[in-house]
Amino acid sequence: xxxxxxxxxEHYLTTPxxxxxxxxxxxxxxxxxxxxxxxxTLFLGxxxxxIEPDASFERMIPxxxxxxxxxxxxxxxxxxxxxxxxxxxxxxxxxxxTAEYMETLKQITxxxxxxxxxxxxxxxxxxxxxxxxxxxxxxxxxxxxxIPDGYDGSRATLEQLRQNVLRSNEVGRLISDNFRSTIxxxxxxxxxPETGEPLDYGEFSRQLEEKIRxxxxxxxxxxxxxxxxxxxxxxxxxxxxxxxxxxxxxxxILTTLLLFGYSRCVTGTLVPVFTSIIAVFxxxxxxxxLGYGLDPYSVLVPFLVFAIGISHGVxxxxxxxxxxxxxxxxxxxxxxxxxxxxxxxxxxxxxxxxGFLTLFFIEIDVIRDLAVAAGIGVAFVILTNLVLHVLIMxxxxxxKGGVRHVQNHxxxxxxxxx
Numbered sequence: 421x422x423x424x425x426x427x428x429x430e431h432y433l434t435t436p437x438x439x440x441x442x443x444x445x446x447x448x449x450x451x452x453x454x455x456x457x458x459x460x461t462l463f464l465g466x467x468x469x470x471i472e473p474d475a476s477f478e479r480m481i482p483x484x485x486x487x488x489x490x491x492x493x494x495x496x497x498x499x500x501x502x503x504x505x506x507x508x509x510x511x512x513x514x515x516x517x518t519a520e521y522m523e524t525l526k527q528i529t530x531x532x533x534x535x536x537x538x539x540x541x542x543x544x545x546x547x548x549x550x551x552x553x554x555x556x557x558x559x560x561x562x563x564x565x566x567i568p569d570g571y572d573g574s575r576a577t578l579e580q581l582r583q584n585v586l587r588s589n590e591v592g593r594l595i596s597d598n599f600r601s602t603i604x605x606x607x608x609x610x611x612x613p614e615t616g617e618p619l620d621y622g623e624f625s626r627q628l629e630e631k632i633r634x635x636x637x638x639x640x641x642x643x644x645x646x647x648x649x650x651x652x653x654x655x656x657x658x659x660x661x662x663x664x665x666x667x668x669x670x671x672x673i674l675t676t677l678l679l680f681g682y683s684r685c686v687t688g689t690l691v692p693v694f695t696s697i698i699a700v701f702x703x704x705x706x707x708x709x710l711g712y713g714l715d716p717y718s719v720l721v722p723f724l725v726f727a728i729g730i731s732h733g734v735x736x737x738x739x740x741x742x743x744x745x746x747x748x749x750x751x752x753x754x755x756x757x758x759x760x761x762x763x764x765x766x767x768x769x770x771x772x773x774x775g776f777l778t779l780f781f782i783e784i785d786v787i788r789d790l791a792v793a794a795g796i797g798v799a800f801v802i803l804t805n806l807v808l809h810v811l812i813m814x815x816x817x818x819x820k821g822g823v824r825h826v827q828n829h830x831x832x833x834x835x836x837x838x
Contacts (some may be wrong), residue, residue: 426511435798440759445754450811464705471704473622473658474713477564478610479785480638480650503608505633505649507532510601512642517582519573522546525602526642531631537619542607544594546560546585553588581598588793608651625655657716662791664719671696671723675730683737685822691812692733696726699804703797710792718793719785725797728772741818742824745809750817758810765806773798 434738446453481488502535507526511521529545532538544551546566554563566588568580585595594603621708633645680689700722704714739757740750748756776794779787 434758440762441656442762443755446752446758446807446811447814454811455500457698462796463700464709465701467708468704470663471708472713473661473719479789482783483785484783503610503650505606505608505628505647505651507606507628508601508606508646508648509604509636510596510644510646512644514642515599516595516602517577517578520568520640521643522571522573522581524579524636525604525645527646528632528636528838531635532604535624535627535631537612537624538606539607539609542605546590546594546602546604551590551594553584554585566671588620590618593830611814621651622658623650625659628652629657638758641678654716657719660717660821661714668723671726673725679730681733682734683741683822684825685737685741685819687813687816687823688737688741688818691809691816692730692737694806695812696729696733696801697802697811698808699797700725700801702804706796706800707793712789712793715786715789718790719789719795721793723792725801728769728798730796731799731807732769732801733809735761736763736805736809736813737818737822738826740813741822744818750815751759753818754810754814757813758806762806767804768804769798769802782826 441709459778483489483492504719507528508523509525511518514521516525525545526547529543529547533540533543549565551566552563553566554561556562564584566581566584568577568584570580585591585599590594593596594605595604608619608624628647632817634648636643637645676689676693679692680686683689703725704722707713707718739760740753743756744750773795776791776798777792779794782788820830
């Protein structure tokens with residue numbers, strides 16, 4: 421005998437007025453839409469894996485602010501402002517006034533001088549000619565470079581060097597108060613003056629590690645090198661992007677386990693995870709096609725997109741499980757779930773997108789990039805969750821274990837509450 425309640429549900433589904441146009445469009449063309457998603461994922465996924473880290477000092481500051489405009493106009497007249505690195509060369513035992521230390525400092529200064537991206541005219545070290553001492557005598561002003569003329573590493577020239585350092589204005593600036601370390605100060609170009617290409621912070625950071633820190637700490641065990649500055653910080657962040665892949669993998673595994681514990685359904689677990697990962701690939705591929713890269717801020721957005729996708733995917737799985745528990749087949753359950761959730765789900769996701777896009781009004785380029793990346797990601801979550809996810813589930817359906825879990829869920833909840 422037929423189930424009157426089930427017949428009523430089928431009649432409700434087949435009533436043209438009951439079916440929204442969007443639902444008919446999607447479910448009447450399931451195979452075509454899935455094939456289109458397949459090729460779109462291949463194309464944008466190929467571009468996603470080619471996306472590169474991107475960072476810029478000027479993109480991280482409000483360039484239109486009057487103070488910043490003034491600073492950039494007078495950048496050449498200012499010291500210790502803007503983009504630079506400081507390399508502190510510290511001696512672990514003794515002080516800097518030894519022939520061995522001074523020779524190491526000279527070699528490091530020469531290495532830094534030839535690094536791509538360094539503004540060589542502004543480079544400062546004890547070994548550069550722009551570090552001088554000046555004193556007032558009875559005859560007037562006297563001065564010269566801190567490294568004395570004819571320096572040969574002898575005790576006499578080292579003593580002269582000590583006197584020049586004390587007469588200079590660099591103690592506490594390039595030279596530490598305890599005379600155990602000095603700094604090589606290197607201002608950087610934002611763009612290569614010869615090629616016009618932006619500074620590659622990842623490569624610059626690798627050169628600092630290989631040509632400076634690793635080389636000279638191994639060469640002289642009494643030397644310890646510390647490097648600070650925007651370029652080094654961003655370089656370390658870019659290097660850490662590779663490690664983020666491990667965190668992404670751990671996140672996916674934990675999310676999958678928690679989803680299975682919630683749904684007790686293999687398809688209801690794997691499909692939301694799969695479609696959320698697809699949304700991330702679509703987002704990254706689109707960003708690359710638009711000329712964007714991953715900076716230290718927007719690198720977190722894929723995690724956000726994945727989390728939003730999982731959040732809305734769980735609602736679809738839960739709605740389908742409830743309909744499947746009533747006896748509907750997988751296609752009918754998917755249609756009912758879509759019909760119940762597509763309007764509130766779409767409104768929620770569009771609200772998320774507009775919330776992120778409001779960041780575009782902040783006049784800092786990296787924040788605007790973050791807003792664009794998040795907005796694009798949420799737009800793809802709408803497609804993957806409300807279309808791709810539902811269509812895949814309409815073929816696979818909810819497993820028997822998932823249906824039983826939904827049927828027993830109310831009784832278990834009542835026992836827990838009691």
